[in-house]
Amino acid sequence: MTNKHLLKINNFTLSFKSNRGKFIALEEINLGLDSGKTLALVGESGCGKSITALSVLGLLPENAATVEKGEIFFRGDNLLNYHKNDLRKIRGNRIAMIFQEPMTALNPVYTIGDQVAEAYRIHKGFSRRKSLDLAVEMLDKVKIPDPGSRINEYPFQLSGGMRQRVLIAIALACQPDLLIADEPTTALDVTIQAQILKLIGDLQKEMGTAVIFITHDLGLVAEMADSVAIMYAGRIIEEGGVYDIFDHPKHPYTQGLLTSIPKIDTPKGGKLATIKGIVPSIYNRHAGCMFYDRCPKGQNACFTRPKAPEPFSGKHEAACHFVDV
Amino acid sequence: MIAYIIRRLLYMIPIILGVALLIFCLFTFFGDDPVRVALGQHASPDAIANLQHLWGLDKPIYLQFIDFLKQIVTFDYGVSFSTGQKLSDMFMEGAFVSLSLTAPPFVFGIFISISIALILAYYRDSFIDHMARFIIIMSMSISYLVYIISLQYVLAYELDLFPIMGYEPGLESITYLFLPWLIIVIVALGPNTRIFRTLFLEETSADYVRTARAKGAGEARVLFKHVLKNALIPIITNTVVAIPFLILGAFLMERFFSIPGIGAMIITAINEGDFPVLKGMTMIIAIMYSFFNLLTDVLYSFVDPRVKLS
Ligand SMILES: Nc1ncnc2c1ncn2[C@@H]1O[C@H](COP(=O)(O)OP(=O)(O)O)[C@@H](O)[C@H]1O
Numbered sequence A: 001m002t003n004k005h006l007l008k009i010n011n012f013t014l015s016f017k018s019n020r021g022k023f024i025a026l027e028e029i030n031l032g033l034d035s036g037k038t039l040a041l042v043g044e045s046g047c048g049k050s051i052t053a054l055s056v057l058g059l060l061p062e063n064a065a066t067v068e069k070g071e072i073f074f075r076g077d078n079l080l081n082y083h084k085n086d087l088r089k090i091r092g093n094r095i096a097m098i099f100q101e102p103m104t105a106l107n108p109v110y111t112i113g114d115q116v117a118e119a120y121r122i123h124k125g126f127s128r129r130k131s132l133d134l135a136v137e138m139l140d141k142v143k144i145p146d147p148g149s150r151i152n153e154y155p156f157q158l159s160g161g162m163r164q165r166v167l168i169a170i171a172l173a174c175q176p177d178l179l180i181a182d183e184p185t186t187a188l189d190v191t192i193q194a195q196i197l198k199l200i201g202d203l204q205k206e207m208g209t210a211v212i213f214i215t216h217d218l219g220l221v222a223e224m225a226d227s228v229a230i231m232y233a234g235r236i237i238e239e240g241g242v243y244d245i246f247d248h249p250k251h252p253y254t255q256g257l258l259t260s261i262p263k264i265d266t267p268k269g270g271k272l273a274t275i276k277g278i279v280p281s282i283y284n285r286h287a288g289c290m291f292y293d294r295c296p297k298g299q300n301a302c303f304t305r306p307k308a309p310e311p312f313s314g315k316h317e318a319a320c321h322f323v324d325v
Numbered sequence B: 001m002i003a004y005i006i007r008r009l010l011y012m013i014p015i016i017l018g019v020a021l022l023i024f025c026l027f028t029f030f031g032d033d034p035v036r037v038a039l040g041q042h043a044s045p046d047a048i049a050n051l052q053h054l055w056g057l058d059k060p061i062y063l064q065f066i067d068f069l070k071q072i073v074t075f076d077y078g079v080s081f082s083t084g085q086k087l088s089d090m091f092m093e094g095a096f097v098s099l100s101l102t103a104p105p106f107v108f109g110i111f112i113s114i115s116i117a118l119i120l121a122y123y124r125d126s127f128i129d130h131m132a133r134f135i136i137i138m139s140m141s142i143s144y145l146v147y148i149i150s151l152q153y154v155l156a157y158e159l160d161l162f163p164i165m166g167y168e169p170g171l172e173s174i175t176y177l178f179l180p181w182l183i184i185v186i187v188a189l190g191p192n193t194r195i196f197r198t199l200f201l202e203e204t205s206a207d208y209v210r211t212a213r214a215k216g217a218g219e220a221r222v223l224f225k226h227v228l229k230n231a232l233i234p235i236i237t238n239t240v241v242a243i244p245f246l247i248l249g250a251f252l253m254e255r256f257f258s259i260p261g262i263g264a265m266i267i268t269a270i271n272e273g274d275f276p277v278l279k280g281m282t283m284i285i286a287i288m289y290s291f292f293n294l295l296t297d298v299l300y301s302f303v304d305p306r307v308k309l310s
């Protein structure tokens, strides 16, 4: 089971220490991803998407975060058992990540050529000269015009979209098996957004990279993803193939998300459906469904009885007592 | 760059004119009458008139101000009341002595503070870090004077490793300066290391550090390559502004070790009511201050590519 997937997260539970005590931030996360495929991780802000990604990379703040239980298998090995130094050799090499904030994610005092070349210097041990040559090639791949002279520019000389391209170049420099893109376009204009998404998709096909695409916008994933996992308050409440999720959403939260995506036929200025209420505070965790108080179907049973994800057709599963079958 | 520096130098002219006017007014309208101070209470009116004429104090005020401006431009501030030495010579001699007292431990001290701070940032929250922070706080809660007196007593008097005090020009000066250097380094080490450690740690939570880590950079690369260069920007601000005070010397050190630097000169001048010296020194220090401000900005442009001097 574990060896079949490129990445397999099993029963992963993570807690944070805070000044109000320990709280569970991720609970019983189960995810699987095969080579070359795309998994979309979708949920409202604060539900734990980024920390799921950082857990895979081993980049959680050491003094604050504790793994309570679970495993993260990558190519058959449990990353949680890796020594720090071995994990470092995987980061940026086999597993890479791009972040939400292209404006601040690059080091302001080094040239972009330097910063792309650094990936080759760290993982391949190439000379400065050779690394820079490869950086030029990589910048060309992410469609930065005139990369030969651009390598000497500093981040402040580039637009947000260009910076995100540089960050993609850094991430894909060593042809990783897995790219985690954490809301890569949230900070960008809509037109630039489409270009960046297309770029990621094209490079993914070219290099055969698997992608975890993190977003709060379910509307973005229909074209990109093979499978979708919906997160709510630190849990995955529904997971399935992209068609399962879009055509037969089971969980009321997923259904709510889908109706709040703007459609072409939504009249201008017309009202979009929204999910009422706010995301519950992580300090008020309980065993039942966390969506209970915002849910149109919510009943007492939801609050008191925990509900494990229940499988439907194929890999489609949802955690709800009252799904329409 | 050159054009920028020239323009900044031109901007300095009105600033320096303003400062000169301020200093001139302070000394002309508020201080004691320098002639009275020089000649004492019982001087004859003739003697007073003579001295006033000699120092140009009988001229109209605006001419006196123009004289002062001439002094600034020609770097010729007249002679000291008490020693008769030319102030510009005194300043050059004193500045050299003060700088040889303060500059070496300043540079060396910053270098070690940065190194220790990097090590502490690398081992943050470990035993070493906690111990070091404890020692730093301890060292900072002891007065400057305690360091001077106890080290002078133990190292120079009891152990006779250094001369207790005094100064001789030339190479010989090193034997006299070594102990003050040591004290200055020790005293500055705690606060500097603490500031630099905080700067480095603040920098490590920046987004670009997360990118570097995601790239596979190890902790050493993160600190020494990525963080250090960014942290140099605030470090420069913290240190270059201190340079004019180096030339002023460390008043206390010069006094305790009888080192004839600018600090000691100014204290003597205050004691003796030596107005030309005080007025000239104040003006020179103000001008120096503007120059070092400019130097800070020029240094920025070397470290931070976003700073374009134009
Ligand atoms: N370093 C941290 N210390 C404590 N809590 C954290 C830390 N990082 C994230 N969290 C908490 O974990 C939860 C999930 O955060 P995150 O994964 O960033 O959400 P998102 O889905 O928006 O990416 C949030 O409630 C946040 O407060």
Ligand SMILES: [Mg+2]
Pocket: A046, A049, A050, A182
């Ligand atoms: Mg996030």
